[in-house]
Amino acid sequence: MSQIINVEHLNYRYPQQDTDALTLTDVSFSVAAGEWVAIVGHNGSGKSTLAKNLNGLLAPVSGQITIDGQVLSEDTVWDIRRKIGMVFQNPDNQFVGATVADDVAFSLENQGIPRETMLKRVDEALAQVDMSAFKTREPARLSGGQKQRVALAGMIAARPKILILDEATSMLDPEGRAEVLATIRQMKADSDLTVLSITHDIDEAASANRVLVVNDGQLVEEGTPAEIFEHGPALIKMGLDMPYPERLKAALKRQGVTVPTTYLTEKGMADWLWQLISNK
Amino acid sequence: MMNKLIFGRYIPGDSVIHRMDPRAKLLLSFYFIGIIFIANNWATYVLLFAFTLLAIKLSGVKWSFFINGVKPLIWLILFTVILQVLFSASGGTVYFKWGIITISQLGLVNGVYIFCRFVLIIFMSTLLTLTTPPLELSDAIEYILMPLKVVHFPVYEVALMLSIALRFVPTLMDETEKIMNAQRARGVDFGEGNIFQQMRAIVPLLIPLFVSSFNRAEDLATAMEARGYQGGEGRSKYRILKWQARDTWATLAFAVLTVALVGLRLYV
Amino acid sequence: MAIDFKQVGFTYQPGTPFATQALTDINVTIPDGSYTALIGHTGSGKSTLLQHLNALLKPTTGTVTIGDRVITPETSNKDLKALRQHVGIVFQFPESQLFEETVAKDIAFGPQNFGASEADALKTAADMLALVGLDAELLDRSPFDLSGGQMRRVAIAGVLAMAPQVLVLDEPTAGLDPQGRLEMMEMFAKLRHERELTVVLVTHQMDDVANYADHVIVMDQGKIAKTGTPQEIFQDPQWLAEHHLGLPKTTAFAQQLMAKGIQFDQLPLTEDQLAQALAHQLGGATQ
Numbered sequence: 130m131s132q133i134i135n136v137e138h139l140n141y142r143y144p145q146q147d148t149d150a151l152t153l154t155d156v157s158f159s160v161a162a163g164e165w166v167a168i169v170g171h172n173g174s175g176k177s178t179l180a181k182n183l184n185g186l187l188a189p190v191s192g193q194i195t196i197d198g199q200v201l202s203e204d205t206v207w208d209i210r211r212k213i214g215m216v217f218q219n220p221d222n223q224f225v226g227a228t229v230a231d232d233v234a235f236s237l238e239n240q241g242i243p244r245e246t247m248l249k250r251v252d253e254a255l256a257q258v259d260m261s262a263f264k265t266r267e268p269a270r271l272s273g274g275q276k277q278r279v280a281l282a283g284m285i286a287a288r289p290k291i292l293i294l295d296e297a298t299s300m301l302d303p304e305g306r307a308e309v310l311a312t313i314r315q316m317k318a319d320s321d322l323t324v325l326s327i328t329h330d331i332d333e334a335a336s337a338n339r340v341l342v343v344n345d346g347q348l349v350e351e352g353t354p355a356e357i358f359e360h361g362p363a364l365i366k367m368g369l370d371m372p373y374p375e376r377l378k379a380a381l382k383r384q385g386v387t388v389p390t391t392y393l394t395e396k397g398m399a400d401w402l403w404q405l406i407s408n409k
Numbered sequence: 410m411m412n413k414l415i416f417g418r419y420i421p422g423d424s425v426i427h428r429m430d431p432r433a434k435l436l437l438s439f440y441f442i443g444i445i446f447i448a449n450n451w452a453t454y455v456l457l458f459a460f461t462l463l464a465i466k467l468s469g470v471k472w473s474f475f476i477n478g479v480k481p482l483i484w485l486i487l488f489t490v491i492l493q494v495l496f497s498a499s500g501g502t503v504y505f506k507w508g509i510i511t512i513s514q515l516g517l518v519n520g521v522y523i524f525c526r527f528v529l530i531i532f533m534s535t536l537l538t539l540t541t542p543p544l545e546l547s548d549a550i551e552y553i554l555m556p557l558k559v560v561h562f563p564v565y566e567v568a569l570m571l572s573i574a575l576r577f578v579p580t581l582m583d584e585t586e587k588i589m590n591a592q593r594a595r596g597v598d599f600g601e602g603n604i605f606q607q608m609r610a611i612v613p614l615l616i617p618l619f620v621s622s623f624n625r626a627e628d629l630a631t632a633m634e635a636r637g638y639q640g641g642e643g644r645s646k647y648r649i650l651k652w653q654a655r656d657t658w659a660t661l662a663f664a665v666l667t668v669a670l671v672g673l674r675l676y677v
Numbered sequence: 678m679a680i681d682f683k684q685v686g687f688t689y690q691p692g693t694p695f696a697t698q699a700l701t702d703i704n705v706t707i708p709d710g711s712y713t714a715l716i717g718h719t720g721s722g723k724s725t726l727l728q729h730l731n732a733l734l735k736p737t738t739g740t741v742t743i744g745d746r747v748i749t750p751e752t753s754n755k756d757l758k759a760l761r762q763h764v765g766i767v768f769q770f771p772e773s774q775l776f777e778e779t780v781a782k783d784i785a786f787g788p789q790n791f792g793a794s795e796a797d798a799l800k801t802a803a804d805m806l807a808l809v810g811l812d813a814e815l816l817d818r819s820p821f822d823l824s825g826g827q828m829r830r831v832a833i834a835g836v837l838a839m840a841p842q843v844l845v846l847d848e849p850t851a852g853l854d855p856q857g858r859l860e861m862m863e864m865f866a867k868l869r870h871e872r873e874l875t876v877v878l879v880t881h882q883m884d885d886v887a888n889y890a891d892h893v894i895v896m897d898q899g900k901i902a903k904t905g906t907p908q909e910i911f912q913d914p915q916w917l918a919e920h921h922l923g924l925p926k927t928t929a930f931a932q933q934l935m936a937k938g939i940q941f942d943q944l945p946l947t948e949d950q951l952a953q954a955l956a957h958q959l960g961g962a963t964q
């Protein structure tokens with residue numbers, strides 16, 4: 130697999146900042162095409178700043194970013210933005226179109242794609258996120274989860290190679306969150322999309338192939354979800370919720386029960402408990 | 410959730426009026442306001458009312474919406490009508506005279522005509538806004554402004570601004586209500602006390618609204634940039650307006666109406 | 678202070694073509710001193726009900742009794758202010774209500790509206806800031822220079838400054854990271870204890886309901902669907918699913934265990950309850 134995102138020694142400071150402190154310090158990582166990587170970290174750790182550097186919404190102090198073989202610069206930024214679709218946190222503040230269909234078409238209009246192609250792609254994208262029935266609706270009459278699915282349809286229509294989710298589910302109710310996550314998993318299954326999701330949501334992080342932990346503007350750890358989840362209670366400090374099996378393990382320890390130290394999925398945990406009780 | 414104004418609200422539907430090209434609807438509505446001034450006798454007003462009521466009937470929108478559209482303006486209308494009756498041209502039988510105030514037969518008739526004009530204009534513009542989504546109106550305005558491109562007027566940008574503004578109206582209304590509730594819960598009385606107290610009560614509403622609007626604007630600009638927006642040039646259009654046979658027929662109907670009005674004005 | 682709803686109905690824009698009935702025949706009590714969770718699918722009428730708790734909305738039918746004040750459709754808007762001092766509402770994303778030049782002034786805003794002198798209100802502000810766990814040095818800062826989590830705490834301090842007897846929290850942890858959520862919920866539990874508050878929590882987080890509430894009101898389509906203790910409400914997972922509501926994580930996990938054949942006398946709601954039940958079945962410990 131080739132590397133679609135390559136970040137080398139990235140340093141970033143907000144221009145309006147009055148100190149010399151960096152928001153991102155010497156961040157290097159790469160993502161293979163087709164991979165799903167979760168970036169976690171508590172609020173203010175620099176995760177979103179990192180995401181906004183990747184498509185040139187923010188310009189770094191130093192370092193180099195290569196997206197799909199192109200080095201990010203003023204000349205390539207618009208090409209690179211075409212390759213990256215980005216869904217943000219607030220469902221209301223990224224809805225540009227006056228209706229669902231208009232919003233889905235927005236990126237395509239920007240690329241000057243002929244109308245015939247647009248009509249087809251918008252319909253297909255809406256069908257894929259199961260929002261066809263809402264095509265002519267106005268955003269004010271949609272739920273948060275529906276608005277985020279429309280945003281995803283906009284990405285599907287524009288066909289980027291990379292999808293960045295910047296806390297895209299954090300403002301949704303549990304039902305909306307589940308809907309959006311299911312849609313993302315479906316999109317991932319339908320294409321060789323690379324997904325980079327910035328999140329606090331344990332279910333979203335568990336869907337990833339790899340988790341990067343950011344703290345104070347630095348990349349402090351990386352590993353598979355299972356490796357990261359082994360941290361147990363320390364996960365809260367990393368900006369993640371504890372996976373349920375870890376919470377239960379902690380509670381069992383308080384009751385004096387010896388528990389395995391390796392990470393168990395919910396199913397694994399249930400199996401282990403069943404074995405323990407039935408063998409007793 | 411907060412306003413009772415009917416004027417300016419779109420009622421979804423599928424009538425022939427709903428399906429007309431918004432450019433046709435916008436231009437013909439303006440044209441209608443112009444030709445109302447041709448009317449000068451009973452026959453012409455009867456014709457205009459018949460035409461307007463037919464258009465309303467075709468739209469399938471309930472009559473009550475139109476009556477409700479007149480209600481908020483009724484005092485303004487009555488005030489104008491009374492001024493007209495009391496102070497304008499005297500002619501015919503004079504019923505009452507005191508100083509500069511005269512109530513004459515002609516004055517009364519004029520008053521009734523002015524009332525009719527108001528009602529006709531309100532009915533027709535209510536019909537326009539009830540049957541045309543704001544977005545289509547903004548498309549129509551964009552099209553009508555297009556000749557200004559010659560003088561480098563940023564028509565595309567203005568049109569996008571207009572459509573984003575329309576899209577955020579409900580969002581900001583909700584926001585306003587939310588902030589008002591939060592401040593009322595902290596003991597603010599909106600709309601009570603003298604003018605200074607009322608102005609002071611506005612500050613805790615306006616500042617949060619500005620702050621949140623700026624934040625929204627910044628988020629929106631970032632999202633637009635991330636989605637490749639580089640300005641109006643070189644963009645293709647998803648939504649296009651189509652002039653159809655029904656729009657030509659509507660235009661012809663207005664032409665016939667004009668001829669009939671002129672005829673009735675001259676010969677009745 | 679108890680709040681009592683009797684046959685309450687509420688219609689938005691009554692008498693217009695846009696009239697919509699948001700509440701129908703609500704009969705429910707929020708007991709004095711309780712920690713009541715108000716749950717329901719988005720659009721179930723929770724936020725409309727919430728606005729009746731301090732008479733931001735008046736019922737279109739029925740009566741709401743707040744402490745000893747009775748609110749009917751005919752109640753005049755004039756002297757509702759005193760009532761609002763007793764029932765403080767922290768709305769969703771309360772940081773959006775901040776507007777003053779300094780944190781101190783913003784927290785003092787509420788008390789001053791209820792007649793406190795500026796000096797007294799500023800003193801209260803300093804106390805409240807400590808109460809919500811923020812440093813006194815923030816008092817003279819602009820609220821707009823703070824982090825999102827700090828802004829939210831300042832807004833909550835602004836509501837607490839009115840010394841309400843009932844504290845209503847509308848999704849107070851929305852948008853916070855897990856650590857922020859945990860700290861916030863612990864803070865409310867502590868405040869409730871110290872200040873003897875009646876708490877009403879509107880939430881989608883069933884784990885918070887299980888961990889903190891002692892009374893639950895479930896709403897659906899503008900009606901009260903069920904009331905009871907968390908234990909009672911979460912006994913019927915299928916009924917909850919039909920009303921678009923989830924289970925606490927523990928209860929959901931316990932169901933997986935039950936499917937395997939592990940028995941429970943009572944469905945556990947928190948991980949400690951589950952751990953206790955399991956440890957009991959394992960005969961204390963397995964060392």
